[in-house]
Amino acid sequence: MKIKFTVQDPCQIVRKSFGDPIADDLRFVVKTLVGEENFIDMTPNKSNNYCCGGGGGFLQSGYVDARRQYGEYKLKQILATKADYCITACHNCHAQIHDLAEHSGANYHTVHLWTLICLSLGILGENEREYLGPDLADVAVYGA
Amino acid sequence: MSSETLKLGKKKQSIFIDKVKELLPEGGNLGLCLTCGACSSGCPATGLEGMDPRKFLRMASLGMDEEITSTPWVWMCTMCQRCIYACPMEIDIPQLVYYARSAWPRESRPKGILGSCDMALRNDSCSAMGATPEDFSFVVEDVLEEYREAQPEFKDMQAPIDKKGAYFFLNQNSREPVTEPDEMVPLWKILHIVGADWTYGSKGWGGENYCMFLADDEAWEHIARTAAKQADELGCKVFLNTE
Structure with a gap:
């Protein structure tokens, strides 16, 4: 299907907790799910990755314009990969990166890691596809 | 610059x-x-x-x-x-x-973060969206029942709350049970397929901790300890923070 994916390294589990080894694990899982040739990394990444701007309470702080301005770094990084999907393994990242696309009109989807794991295993039902784009919405629907 | x-x-x-x-x-x-x-x-x-x-x-x-x-x-x-x-x-x-x-001053800190912290202090869930332990167990049981019936491969799937001696203690971001409960299911399915022995806690299940972002040390500690105590009392070996 030639759909391309990138992944956001969560600051919390990578830079602030387990470092590059868990970022490598994340890539192993993602590449296994989507195929090595369909994965495009952002630069910089892993422990040197930019925070998306969803952390530290920013999402609830009320400073919406500042949060989106902060997110410009991340938005540009994602757009530079030309990926169709950004995989987020963290809730705050998911909310922020999803909002950055909605607000800017960027053409990528933001998807939880668990959604892709279940999709790849063929066990993702029709009601569990909130964040998939039209290209994957009808692919391998469990129970259909 | x-x-x-x-x-x-x-x-x-x-x-x-x-x-x-x-x-x-x-x-x-x-x-x-x-x-x-x-x-x-x-x-x-x-x-x-x-x-x-x-x-x-x-x-x-x-x-x-x-x-x-x-x-x-x-x-x-x-x-x-x-x-x-x-x-x-x-x-x-x-x-x-x-x-x-x-x-x-605490009351001058951003309203959204302050409100989310105070919400988490209202009951034992420690949920920033204020959901009670009863709300949580109702939603989990309701969604589980629906999926067991609709998807035969998962008729034995579990989503236990307070299961004594479970290996993994899992917390849950409030956003799913409160606003998009179907999004809880993919993770349950993965845990089911790999045969993980896990449980939620009726206390301290809320994965988010806005009191930490608020820089309210006492409230932050209260929330972290509520979850840790529940995991200990159930005899869980590993605390899985999904947040």
Whole structure:
């Protein structure tokens, strides 16, 4: 299907907790799910990755314009990969990166890691596809 | 990079940075800045409110306590720690930001973060959206029942709450049970397929901790301890933080 994916390294589990080894694990899982040739990394990444701007309470702080301005770094990084999907393994990242696309009109989807794991295993039902784009919405629907 | 020139006023007594140094291991290296700017050049918060990490640290070092404990920039820094990662002297600027947050009167801190923290203190769920333990168990059981019936391969799937002796204690971001319950299911399915022995807790199931972002140490600790105590009382071996 030639759909391309990138992944956001969560600051919390990578830079602030387990470092590059868990970022490598994340890539192993993602590449296994989507195929090595369909994965495009952002630069910089892993422990040197930019925070998306969803952390530290920013999402609830009320400073919406500042949060989106902060997110410009991340938005540009994602757009530079030309990926169709950004995989987020963290809730705050998911909310922020999803909002950055909605607000800017960027053409990528933001998807939880668990959604892709279940999709790849063929066990993702029709009601569990909130964040998939039209290209994957009808692919391998469990129970259909 | 912010371009506004700092104007130093009359000599003030610097206390803030000294207090913070006392609290940090090795003083947080706060006095070691070489002013190289590696922190600011890779910080997405640089320029917001005319501030950046280097400027913030320098202002603290110069004793500009009033300015650094009142700038809203401390709520725009996510404390992601990229600055300390990039810093040749490993200066703990994020911790300085945290203490600057805690210098704000509690009621003046951002309403959204304050409200989410206070919501989590209302009951034992510690959910920033205020969902009660009863709300949570109702939603989990309802969704589980629906999926067991609709998807035969998962008719034996479990989503236990307070299962004694389960290996993994799992918490849950409130967003799913409160606003999009179907999104809880993919993770349940993965745990089912790999045969993981897991449980939620009726207490401390809320995965988010806005009291930490609020820099309210006492409330933050209350929430962390509520979840940890529940995991201990159930005899769980591993605490899985899904947040």
